[in-house]
Amino acid sequence: MISAGIDLGAGTTKVLLYDADLAALGTVSVRTRPDLEATATEALLAACDAAGVRREDIAYVATTGYGRYQIPERDLQITEVTCHARGARHLFPDTRCVLDVGAQSSRAMRVDDRGRVIRFRMNDRCAAGAGKFLERVARALEIPLEELPAVALRSTDPQPISSICAVLAESEVINHISQGKPVEDILMGAHLSIADRVLALLRQVGADGEVALTGGLARNPAMVKALELRLGRPLHHSDHSPFAGALGAALLGQQRLAKRNAGGGA
């Protein structure tokens, strides 16, 4: 039985298909358009194509992300916190902490051995601790977004950025530029400032044990480095990290399917 997890984020929509033999079939990521339903349908069909299955083969659709309620054909909607936790636990079985750093918001979760969320904290009032901040810094430094990590990783002397507000932090960036500080040091400073904010959330839920990173910024090696530097130990991340939400949704979909088949079907 195949379940689909659709993670409708503000920036991108991710789909992951999972079959009953407990293996991921394929993933697809597309940019989220204002028409969420159309975006989701398109991404789902693309995932089917990629996996070589038909839409009718999908027995359960679980949605997550901020657009989770916008998909009429869903069987169930689940929050991104629950899904990321489950997804991360699946990818990294010993993880006890999950950090999800996205474009608009960041979350820290404490999970039990089954991936259930025990405690979590979100940063959603101020953009200073999320990917959006990097976009603004990139704009101020006139560096293409995709080059950010490579440039930041060349840093030898990261510059501190202490402001609480993303916009004022931007002027700190400008101040560093005007003082002739190297671009890579300013950029690494920006990554570290996000890391500080995100880890503050993590400490509030309890930072001991293994930590996994999910969400869009998991693919940014400079972000990973900044987090590891501040945390003082390595954290789990992989190419699948951005799909942790979709994976978690697909897994919980499997759980419901199994229950449905065991109960109602018989």
Place this chain on the structure above:
Amino acid sequence: MSDEDAGKALQKRLLGEYYQSLGDAGRSGQKVAYLFVPGNVVELLRCFDMLPVYPEINALQCGIKKMAGDLILRAENIGYSSDVCGYVKNDIGLMLSDRQSPFGPLPKPDLLVCNYSGCNTFVKWFEALAHFYGAELFVLDIPYLRERGPSTADIEYVVAQLEELADVCARTSGVPFDRERLKRVTSLSYAAEKLWVDVLHAARSRPSPFDAYFEAVFYMAPLNILRGTEGCVEYYRLLLEELVSRQKEGRGPVPEEKFRVVVEGPPPWPHFRSFWELFKRWGVCAVASTYSKVGGLFDQGVFHDPAQPMESIARYAMNSYTNWNLGLRLDLLRQYLREYEADALIIHSVKSCRSFSVGQADFRDVLAKEEGVPTLMVESDLADPRYYSEAQLKNRIDAFFESLAHRRLVGG
């Protein structure tokens, strides 16, 4: 040794001995009481040989020594909100770091005496310490001054509680209550308080021999920590002598006293020196401040009285600056502006302490708009280094004195 050095040396020695006694508390077996500065009842505790520990003072010391940032984060990690008082978080942070203060290790409390004067957060603070330490908590409820003076009911209520507290202290310390001793201790308090008032009044002269905000906060430390001891009286005697000699020589804290100001609100401890510099460069000298009255409004005639020790402790406790209602506080600011011939009012509004800060904007509204007192209000925090923005503060302080200076120039 000059008088100046003598006073400083004595303060250093006395405070050194005090912190030493805190470090030794475990060995000496002396019982430890935590209490707050405003409206504290240290005279009573001294009668039971109890060691007073002031968490607020520990917090401000951590601020000056740049430890506050880390300690506050530790407290936030166990769930304290970024929006609650930085002093409390600093203290919780100390607790989570085995109470290693800048002056050495602090003892655990045997008794928490929550003298709830002017600050509701005090109750929440000690409820938390009682929770974490399992220590006995006595909330000494001190009524807010709703009118100019306390009512008979207010006094009776506080005195009755003081008697109950004396029983608790006797039980905790094993020392019986000696009322004669209380008289002796309060008379020492009175002597120091009288001298302190003379110190404060020295700022009336031009130039003022000392800064009644940035220096007064250090001058008042012995009164807050060592009140009721011989050493404390001696310290103020030396300090007064020194100020009188400075007065005679026309020496003050700035090379040329250009602006005399009254300051309202606590200082930003983690950035104390740089904040002071922002004023010094304009030749600003504080001639009176409200923060130097948090430990008691002695200059308003409220003293300890050996003839009526318990009642005077009750009166004293109700007359800490933040326990006064806003109308009384506003009148006090007016009095200081007049009495010390100040040019302006500086309000430092701190996020941590709502007890101070809520209402300050209203003071500003009346004094600046209705009464034409040049008033500058700047915001940061007393404990949390994250709320201090040097560039922003400098800009505002410069603009303020720029315009004051310009008006003076044009006005002739």
Place this chain on the structure above:
Amino acid sequence: MRAWKEEHPSRRAVGAFPVYVPTELIQAAGALPIWLYGGGGSVEISHADSRIQSFVCSISRSTLELGLRGHLDVLDGLVFPSICDVARNLSGVWARNFPRMFVEFLHLPQNRRSPSAVPYTIAEYRRLLAGLERLCGKPVAPEDLRAAIHAHNENREAAWALLDARRRTPWATDAWETYAFLRAGAVLERETHTSLLRQALAAARERGRRPKDKVPVILLGAFCEQPPLDLIRAVEEAGCYILEDDLLLGSRWFRTSIPDGADPLRALAEAYVASSPPSSVSHYRGTPKQDLLPQRCRQLGASGVVFLTAKFCEPALYDQVLYKERLESAQIPYVHIEFEEKMSAVDTVRTQIETFVESVLFE
């Protein structure tokens, strides 16, 4: 309110700031007590910003805003109880900005273990009563006070009956509904409100709703500033049954009736000292409230606790840490939400509550 004033031109209206004010005294003096719960989300803060800083809770800012805009001109007086530093200083700001109004700060005892707490509370109530007598221009006789206590007893009894019914059969009545019924009492005469509450209870009993698969919880933290109604609904829609809450706590402060016997003032004071519910704004008299919470969860069969605390509400935020610690050792799940009167993003809250519900429901 204005309509009530027109109908009763000679009577006074006196506001009560949360959490607890002995509104019996206001009623006994012949005035109408009005509970003030801020401006909700509808009032833009424009005037109050020049009087109090941005790091102060919404209810203080919006109440002052309403005052400065003249929306509270119908009030002849306002009583602030000693709940926190902000409310205390606000009483001073109020007194200066509204000199024609009767403004009183009531110092309720924080040391309720002291034998002197009762006499002190009586003295404080006498002081308030004397002010009210001056305001209303007539002395208050013991029978006036007894009548007011009686009306308040009946009102509290009706409120608790409704809340108890919800606790037993949470599917029959939604928490947002009972909240709305209780909240209506803020501007009504006690007697009118009591009959409204009784009708609501009767109507709830006739409802044939079935229980749903929801997570039973205790809702704590919004004892002073009130969350937007949408937020309470969001908690329920996200999958919770709210068995018990501390919303509008002051208006139903006492669980049992206050004796309206020979010395009603003393009875009222004794009730405050001895029978106040656990609250973040009055120091505990016996067991600290965080120690009582796990036990209360078990008694009620609540699967967890939803903390709704007002942003910048220091008393709630301090207690929060202690509550959490006790719940964690008892392995009781909880979720903590900070709210403001003016909240745009109920969606985020919904996500947090849903996550909490999912963590309880999913294996």
Place this chain on the structure above:
Amino acid sequence: MRTYVAGADVGSTTAKVVILDGEGDIAGTSLGPTGASIVEAAQRRFQEAVKAAGIDEHEVEFVVGTGYGRFKIPFGHTQVTEISCHARGAHHLFPGTRTIVDIGGQDTKAISVNELGDVADFCMNDKCAAGTGRFLESAALTLGLPLEEIGPVSLRAARPLRITNVCTVFVESEIMSHMMKGETVEDILRGVHNAIAGRSISLLRRVGINPEISFTGGVSRNVGMVRALEDQLGLRVNVSPLSQFIGAIGAALFALERARGGKLVAAPVEGGT
């Protein structure tokens, strides 16, 4: 030889230089983005302004710097805060003005001035940039409109929306969610302008709202903002075509005072840092 003085206002987003002649009349101006180097930006603006005035650099007797970059202006003789300069400049253009609201890139100021143009009182926004000019930029960017157009578009609103989040970054998602609900760009933009006006007016109230009111800073060129302020104040506000230069004009006026031999009040400089 005639007397010339200059005022250089280097802000977080733009740098402005104004040259005044001995009569206090404007001889030349220049404006451009601050960009990455304050020193370069100031230098370039100064050269351009001098060119526009048709004079040589050495003919400028005295230069006063203002704005956040004031301590980094290499050719400045001294510095005055932008608060004093805005007051002086606005008073010069509108002698009847008693209250000034200045909305810039990342801060908003309310200033009350006396009849001489001296600052009597002032207030600024606090720790975060919520509700400043940057907020409008974010809104324009999110809606894909040029910054110059959002003001005029907002004037066509039929039912202005209420925008609650004035955080410059989060306004994007709030606008997006309004767009998804099918609200019109006009109504959203009017809401955005109203929100900023509301915040600015609450700052104004702290110093007291005494007519005449002058609206200065880059945002004052936005007609939507002018309308929103006037509607909420119930008063007309002065706006000058030179509004962006008001800080620099004020600085130049201080320079002129000095060049005429007057004593200038300025903060002691500590090594230009």
